[in-house]
Amino acid sequence: MLFEGVLMKKVLFFNFLFLAIAFITLEIFSFLLFVSVNFQEIKDSSAVQFREDWFIFRNFKLVENDFRFRPVEYKNSEKRPIVLFGCSHTYGTNLSEKETFSHQLSNYTGRTVYNFAIPGAGTSSMLYLLQRDEFEEEVPDSEYFIYVFVADHIRRNYTCLPNPIYNEFFAKYSLDRKNNLKRNKLSKLGYFFRSLYSYRLISNAYAQCKLNSFDTKLFEKLLQSSQNEISQKYKDAKFIVLVIDFSDGISQNVLSLKKEIDAFSEIEKNNNFKIIYSRDFKNGEDIMKEKYAGPDGVHPIKEFWTDIIPEFSQKAGL
Numbered sequence: 001m002l003f004e005g006v007l008m009k010k011v012l013f014f015n016f017l018f019l020a021i022a023f024i025t026l027e028i029f030s031f032l033l034f035v036s037v038n039f040q041e042i043k044d045s046s047a048v049q050f051r052e053d054w055f056i057f058r059n060f061k062l063v064e065n066d067f068r069f070r071p072v073e074y075k076n077s078e079k080r081p082i083v084l085f086g087c088s089h090t091y092g093t094n095l096s097e098k099e100t101f102s103h104q105l106s107n108y109t110g111r112t113v114y115n116f117a118i119p120g121a122g123t124s125s126m127l128y129l130l131q132r133d134e135f136e137e138e139v140p141d142s143e144y145f146i147y148v149f150v151a152d153h154i155r156r157n158y159t160c161l162p163n164p165i166y167n168e169f170f171a172k173y174s175l176d177r178k179n180n181l182k183r184n185k186l187s188k189l190g191y192f193f194r195s196l197y198s199y200r201l202i203s204n205a206y207a208q209c210k211l212n213s214f215d216t217k218l219f220e221k222l223l224q225s226s227q228n229e230i231s232q233k234y235k236d237a238k239f240i241v242l243v244i245d246f247s248d249g250i251s252q253n254v255l256s257l258k259k260e261i262d263a264f265s266e267i268e269k270n271n272n273f274k275i276i277y278s279r280d281f282k283n284g285e286d287i288m289k290e291k292y293a294g295p296d297g298v299h300p301i302k303e304f305w306t307d308i309i310p311e312f313s314q315k316a317g318l
Contacts, residue, residue, distance in 0.1 A: 080111070086147060149243050159171055239274070
């Protein structure tokens with residue numbers, strides 16, 4: 001009996017050891033796969049225009065790279081500029097330079113437009129940009145700061161994952177127990193752990209849960225902090241949120257739309273920045289039905305911006 005007990009313990013121990021080794025091997029493999037898939041984009045600095053805290057594998061260190069906003073023509077340099085924040089929609093994914101929101105808005109308003117949108121980014125990246133010491137030097141005295149929101153930004157604010165193609169990782173900020181905003185800094189070790197399969201799985205599940213519940217506590221705090229940064233750095237500047245009810249699932253679920261309406265109504269009540277909704281435009285129903293979706297089914301075609309710019313400019317006071 002004693003021999004059988006000892007044997008059973010050994011079997012359990014080696015089974016546990018085998019599972020532990022297998023799990024660790026799988027996790028390391030997932031990290032190496034994550035690196036290999038994105039290695040060329042990371043190595044080739046000309047692959048993208050926007051960089052944040054970048055992971056350089058040949059040196060194995062995190063470095064700050066220069067920002068490059070998407071250039072745009074303007075007609076009237078005497079008017080104070082406009083600054084855009086957002087994701088791939090605002091950046092102009094799948095569009096040529098002249099088809100983008102920034103270029104068309106510049107042509108329509110006669111203002112310089114700085115496009116700081118980052119594909120794959122969310123609200124947290126806007127605040128991160130505004131808090132950089134170099135931002136005032138890069139952007140002259142601007143009058144309008146416009147953040148273009150799509151529903152998936154809520155998830156990205158909570159998804160603490162590396163995104164090596166466009167920015168270091170999505171969630172640069174979180175709320176502490178007292179509901180105060182704190183910035184998350186990513187170390188090399190943190191980058192490694194957040195690249196593991198199990199962490200990505202858990203983080204995505206948590207973020208998706210936040211999106212489904214439309215938890216806007218962190219989102220509202222990010223908007224408030226962004227407005228404070230703008231107010232401190234730019235005299236009489238106006239902060240405007242343009243809510244696009246376009247793709248990302250929000251226009252396909254009446255309950256999700258109701259949650260969005262309720263949430264933004266509360267945010268609007270608590271703050272003094274302007275919120276403009278695409279569903280209120282003349283072509284709002286077409287936007288909701290995703291008639292402006294491009295070939296990939298997500299990003300809008302050039303006519304989307306062409307059609308909303310006149311009405312948006314009027315509502316925003318541009």
